[in-house]
Amino acid sequence: MANRRRRRRLHPADPRSQRAGVERADGGLTLNPSRGDVAGRAIDAxxxxxxxxxxxxxxxxxxxxxxxxxxxxxxxxxxxxxWPSSGVPARPGAWLMAVAKRRAIEAFRHRAMAERKHEELGRAIATDEPSETELDEAIDNSSIGDDLLRLVFICCHPVLSLDARVALTLRLLGGLTVEEIARAYLVAEPTIGQRITRAKRTLAEAQVPFEVPTGADFEARLGSVLQVVYLVFNEGYSATAGDDWVRPALCEDALRLGRVLAGLVPDEPEVHGLVALMEIQASRLRARVDPSGAPIPLLEQNRARWDRLLIGRGLAALRRAEVLGGAAGPYALQAAIAACHARAATPEETDWARIVA
Structure with a gap:
């Protein structure tokens, strides 16, 4: 119902959609603001x-x-x-949330859902502009962190195939468009769009609960989340398809997801281990390929081109993982090895004894 309603409001032939730079794909709306469209670019950001x-x-x-x-x-x-005529509101996130809640109310009503859902969501307001009360309620940050963590685990749920987990994570948590995901993985846009659509349908049919797993299930499910994030990073660090050896944009997306995850579960050492590994590996991206695009082995790289800021972040994340204690997981172990290389000013100064220990 919500899909049909949205298509009526912004049909591709509607001149408003053309002015806004919006396209429709199986995986959702895609913003394509022109270079001179200041309002559109602000909304996209x-x-x-x-x-x-x-x-x-x-x-x-x-x-x-x-x-x-x-x-x-x-x-x-x-x-x-x-917004192009009224301007971007002072609290754009709250504005979007307030309007989205109203749309949810409409969807529930059209679906003839139970009255308790209406009470849970609140009262629909006839005017288009959210009230101050709505904005205050929408901007409440008390549960955003928990909600994000729940969404992380839903996107990486084992009921989904690995390809579906990656696509859904990049779409919902990474904020990438279907076009961007397809371009990054050299896959046709309709394929990615259908993959995302099927993933959401699978989650609905399986009635996957919106919750953070507990106990032993948490460790297993967290492993799936880390696997997805590292798969995204690795595809950027050592591309498996296409002519380019590296795709820095994918590495940046994975790093962003990893940093968010570290903030959501700050007491999990392996999360910090993964972030450390990605930060240190990403520091070498500029030195990994020669001008022709051919890979340069680690020991032959110009270390002056390594990003010292990323190395510093990686070493800090590794220290955090070590402080938290426990047996080092595979990501933390790989990060420790990467750190030995990162600390060495020359290949000869590499602490090989520590690496093989």
Missing amino acids: VWRMESPRLIASLTRITRDVGLAEDVAQDALVAALQQ
Whole structure:
């Protein structure tokens, strides 16, 4: 229902959609603001920053990740229609949340869902502009971290194939468009769009709960999350398809996801181990290929081209993992080896004894 309603409001032939630079794909709306479209580019920036938190909070409310993305995109359409003339509001994330909640109410009503859902979501307001009360409620950050963590585990749920987990994670948590994911993995856009659509359908049919696993299940599920993040990073660090040996944009996406995850579960040493590994490996990206694009072995790289800021971040994350204690996991162990190389000013200064210990 939400999908049909959105297509009526912003049909591809509608001149408003052309002015806004919006396209429709199986995986959702795609923003394509032109270079001179200042308002569109501002909205695109806001959307990329706010969409993961928005979808996470809406998934808690609707208990349906597909519906959550639908109503979030409905709010995006409303922003595209209103903000170019009214200006970007002072609290854009709260504005989007308030409008998305209204769209969720409409969807529940059309689905004739139980009255308790209406009470849970609140009262629908007839006007288009959110009230101050709505904005205050929408900007409540008390549960955003928990919601994001729940969304992480849903996107990486074992009921989904590994390819589906990667695509859904990049879409909902990374904020990437279907076009960007397809381009990064050299896969046709319809294939990625269908993969994301099927993933959301699978989650709904399996009635996957919107919760953080506990006990032994937490460790297993966290391993799946780390695997997905590192797969994204590795595809950027050592591309398995295409002519380019490295794809830095994918490494940046994985790093961003890893840093967010470290903030959500700060007491998990292996999360910090993964972040450390990615930071240190990413520090070498500029030195990994020659001008022709051919790979340069580690010991032959120009270490002056290594990014010292990323190395510093990686070493700090590794120290955090070590302080937390426990048996070092595979990511922390690889990070420790990478750190030995990062600390050495020349190949000859590498602490090989520590590496083989």
